[in-house]
Amino acid sequence: MKINYPDGRSFNNPSHSSLHASSAKKKLIFGDRGMTLEEEINESNKYYRSHDIAVIYKKPTPIQIVKVDYPKRSRAVIKEAYFRQASTTDYNGVYNGYYVDFEAKETKNKNIFPLKNFHQHQIDHLRMCQKQGGICFVIIKYVTLKRYFVMPADTLFLHWDAQKHDGAKSIQLQDIIDSSIEIKANYDPTLPYVDAIQQLIESGKEK
Amino acid sequence: MKINYPDGRSFNNPSHSSLHASSAKKKLIFGDRGMTLEEEINESNKYYRSHDIAVIYKKPTPIQIVKVDYPKRSRAVIKEAYFRQASTTDYNGVYNGYYVDFEAKETKNKNIFPLKNFHQHQIDHLRMCQKQGGICFVIIKYVTLKRYFVMPADTLFLHWDAQKHDGAKSIQLQDIIDSSIEIKANYDPTLPYVDAIQQLIESGKEK
Structure with a gap:
């Protein structure tokens, strides 16, 4: 299976295809342009940067490097490495003097948004950034609903803290509608x- | 005396016990701890986060992953990957409502700071962030001078742009002294x- 990355990389990798089987299938079925939320945000960020509107990037995936080969006359090759748990959210940057920090999450559910999509460290990080005056939020994509x-x-935070008391493991779509700002997928930028x-x-x- | 670092590193430093003898001696001994500028900044960032002063992180190194193995009953192993050029600077975060963005550079020179320490993309990124109201700077460590x-x-920007006209490939220490804020290595935080x-x-x- 050939995977084309938004940054121009592409490669064939049989063992890799199973990892992305669900997203590949999703690409077939949903959305005219078949982009994942990450791709939509990355494209939007390019638009915002090129138009001097905001400077926001996805952070690289943290990797623990164990073994690197340095072949003569060619670039270093990482031969053994592992994925590490991130300490922060995936996206941050600056917009008009404001620090911006957010996480992006997709769900195939048509109603509830499961809280297990989040990790404690992401909640802690968002809380700390908000305390410092950052603009903190989550971009949620309901893949099936295209919303x-x-x-x-x-x-x-409200729903995360409430689950300790009421045991609710998810946020209802209606609660998201009532508390959030809905945005429509578009062109230039893909996701405004x-x-x-x-x-x-x-x-x-x-x- | 054995020093245990929060990230699991540890080493023996016999002179560490006399740290508080005098400020001059402290400075000398501090050098014995043998931390790189990156380690000093990372330790400072931990201090700032734990004291609710600022939320600033070093970004992970961007890696292009080519091959991943998924062994049964154990974690994924990256078997082939390459280092990628970063699009941004290494550090960013939020302090008291301000977006903060910077690069950290060491030099062993005792006078000049060579401009080849920077890449065009870092200059471009800092310019864009500053345009958005971010606080943008470089932390420079003169390793030999301990300054x-x-x-x-x-x-x-001034010196970067000037090299096109005057051909100067470096910034003189005196220019840095005149235009910058000198900080002293310390404890809690390591680098204030x-x-x-x-x-x-x-x-x-x-x-």
Whole structure:
């Protein structure tokens, strides 16, 4: 199976295909352009950078490197490495003087959004960034419904903390609709989520 | 005395026990700890996070993964991967509502700081972040002199652009002294560079 990455890389990898089987299938069935949420955000970030609107990047996947070969006259090859747990969220950057920090999550559910999509370290990180005055949120994509939401970190904290008491392991779509800003997939940018950031900033000022 | 680092590293340093003898001696002994600038910044960042002062991380090294094995009953092993050129600087985060973005560079020179330490993409990235209202700078460590400077990105831009005209391939130490904020290596935090960020913010407000 050939995998084309948004940054231009592509490779054939039989063992890799099983890893991305679900996303490949998703590409076939859903969405006219068949992009994952990560690809949509990365494309949007390119647009925002090239138009001087915001400078936001996805962080590289943290890797623990164990063995590197340095062949003569060619580039270093990593021969043994492992995926590490990230300490932070996946995306951060700057928009109009504001620090922006967020996580992006897809779900195939048509109603609930399972809280198991999040890890404690992501919650902790978002809380710390918000305390420092950052604009913190989650971009949620309902793959089946083709709906996108910018959910404020406060909504996530509320439901995350509540599960200890009420045992609810997920957020209802209606709760997301009520507390979040819905955004529509588009062209240039693919996902105009900075408009939602601007709304979050303005609603914060009103408080 | 055995020093245990939070990330699991440890080493014996017999002179560590006399750390508080005098400030001059402290400085000398500090050098004995043999930390790289990256380690000093990472330790400082841990301090700043744990004291709710700032949330700043080094970004993971970007890796292009080519081959991954998924052994049964054990974690995935990356068997072939390559180092990729980063698009951004190494460090970013949030301090008191401000987006912070910087690069860290060491030199063994005793006077000049060579501009070849920088890549065009780092200059471009710092310029874009500054345009968005970010606080952008470089932390320079003169390893031999044991001196540390927080150099505003504007100083870097000035010398970077000037080399096209005057051909100067480096910045003189005196120019760095004149334009930068010197910081002293310390304990808790190892490198109190957020004090310099605060000064950069205040001097920016005066303009």
